[in-house]
Amino acid sequence: MRIRRFFILLFCLFLLDVRLDIGCALGMDLEELREKLRRDKEVQRKVNPYEAYDEGLRYYTGRGTPRDLLKSKHAFEQAEKSFIETLKLDNSLDQAKEEKKFLAQCYLMLGIIAASENKDKKAFHDFEKAAKENIGEAFYNLGLLYEQGRGTAQNYQKARQLYEQASQAHVTEASFSLGRLYENGWGVQQNYIEAKNHYEKASFENLPRAQFALGHLYENALGVTQDYSRAKDYYFKASEQDLGEAEYNLGLLYFEGKGGYKNLSLANEYFDKAEKHGFIRPQKKSKMRILEKSGKVEHKETALSQKDFMNLKTQNGDDLFQKGLNYQHGNGGEQNYTKAFQYFKKASQKGNLWADLNLGVMYEKGHGVAQNYQKAREYYESAAQQSLPEAENNLGYLYQHGLGMDHNYLMAKQYYEMASSQDNAEAFYNLGIMALNGQGCAQSKEKALDYFRKACRLSYEKACSFIKK
Numbered sequence: 001m002r003i004r005r006f007f008i009l010l011f012c013l014f015l016l017d018v019r020l021d022i023g024c025a026l027g028m029d030l031e032e033l034r035e036k037l038r039r040d041k042e043v044q045r046k047v048n049p050y051e052a053y054d055e056g057l058r059y060y061t062g063r064g065t066p067r068d069l070l071k072s073k074h075a076f077e078q079a080e081k082s083f084i085e086t087l088k089l090d091n092s093l094d095q096a097k098e099e100k101k102f103l104a105q106c107y108l109m110l111g112i113i114a115a116s117e118n119k120d121k122k123a124f125h126d127f128e129k130a131a132k133e134n135i136g137e138a139f140y141n142l143g144l145l146y147e148q149g150r151g152t153a154q155n156y157q158k159a160r161q162l163y164e165q166a167s168q169a170h171v172t173e174a175s176f177s178l179g180r181l182y183e184n185g186w187g188v189q190q191n192y193i194e195a196k197n198h199y200e201k202a203s204f205e206n207l208p209r210a211q212f213a214l215g216h217l218y219e220n221a222l223g224v225t226q227d228y229s230r231a232k233d234y235y236f237k238a239s240e241q242d243l244g245e246a247e248y249n250l251g252l253l254y255f256e257g258k259g260g261y262k263n264l265s266l267a268n269e270y271f272d273k274a275e276k277h278g279f280i281r282p283q284k285k286s287k288m289r290i291l292e293k294s295g296k297v298e299h300k301e302t303a304l305s306q307k308d309f310m311n312l313k314t315q316n317g318d319d320l321f322q323k324g325l326n327y328q329h330g331n332g333g334e335q336n337y338t339k340a341f342q343y344f345k346k347a348s349q350k351g352n353l354w355a356d357l358n359l360g361v362m363y364e365k366g367h368g369v370a371q372n373y374q375k376a377r378e379y380y381e382s383a384a385q386q387s388l389p390e391a392e393n394n395l396g397y398l399y400q401h402g403l404g405m406d407h408n409y410l411m412a413k414q415y416y417e418m419a420s421s422q423d424n425a426e427a428f429y430n431l432g433i434m435a436l437n438g439q440g441c442a443q444s445k446e447k448a449l450d451y452f453r454k455a456c457r458l459s460y461e462k463a464c465s466f467i468k469k
Helices: 001-025 028-044 047-060 069-088 091-117 120-131 136-148 157-166 173-182 192-203 210-222 228-239 243-258 264-276 306-312 316-328 337-349 353-365 373-382 390-402 409-420 425-438 445-457 461-468
Strands: none
Touching: 028 047, 047 069, 047 091, 047 173, 069 091, 091 120, 091 136, 120 136, 136 173, 157 173, 173 192, 173 210, 192 210, 210 228, 210 243, 228 243, 243 409, 316 337, 316 353, 337 353, 353 373, 353 390, 373 390, 373 445, 390 409, 390 425, 409 425, 425 445, 425 461, 445 461
């Protein structure tokens, strides 16, 4: 037994001597060889970065597994760390180049996930790291953050430069975004022809929002000769991809008979499709009215006052909503947004649309709950589906200012028009601001003043002050 152990020991010494001889042959001393062996073992123990990256994509897209952003983020973070470690090793130039590209894609996906979680600063830094490897989608997403002022100071010029880089890298959305900048005059001189060129480039790649934008230009004679036939064609192309705004506008063409296309049956068909795909059409005026709250310039801090509520006589969740209002306004001595939020949530579950409206405001402002524009939008949409003009106005505000979504003046204008059709003074004022700045329509001071007069007649003091200037 001792003899056997002796020979095993000799064999191990022989192997160690061979390794040392190899190390010496490669010009390594003993310490260098040991360090290389240690690093080789560490690499073997680490997660395969390519497999981790592919796992992140599967969880993100829901390909072959339920979609899970948390697991997706974890997998991309593992891939990121593993790629960084492998890049420290002695790799060939081609291998290092490939690993850097995959690492940049990890940063891109982590940035996208961070943006969806409203972690804008982290998203900005991740996109910056991805952009260093000339990833087109990273240029585009950085442009969006600069345009919206998320995670960094708003800078339209920088957004335009990044969109141009992304467009050159064949990112279709970037061409559309360039068109939007030129159409609205953000960081550039307003130029409908230039906007049309960029929209056409994106439309050629079958992007429905670009097709919708072209339809809008032709319908409203913005930089082109008014052509309802071409507007209809572009709206139809976008509607084939279930774009609610396009279906709604197509319905309007048939409803109003523009270009000789009057067909009420088709109009209703497209209106129904638009609703099905998330675009809320105007409905019959609500008989219940809410008094305008003065002292707020463009957007109400509180959607509904206690006095207004007493006059509404709603039928569902009234007592819960009343308690929410008491805590929201401090009636009875204690102002507590957290408790107000809890009561509004319970009232909403009982079908109280005023609770939906106030929940939207609380999510938008971050009162009693973490600020979340997506949630605010969901609750506003719920209330707007029942033709509540304040909710329609608030939705318009989100779209106008790009809160939790891309700036979309066309959608903002349509929601403001829905609210103004029910004599919402604030919506008239906001339409005036859009007309004054040429947002979603041709710039027109005369049209803006007309909207301001309508708002003033409804006792909206901000509009009255504007007229007197």
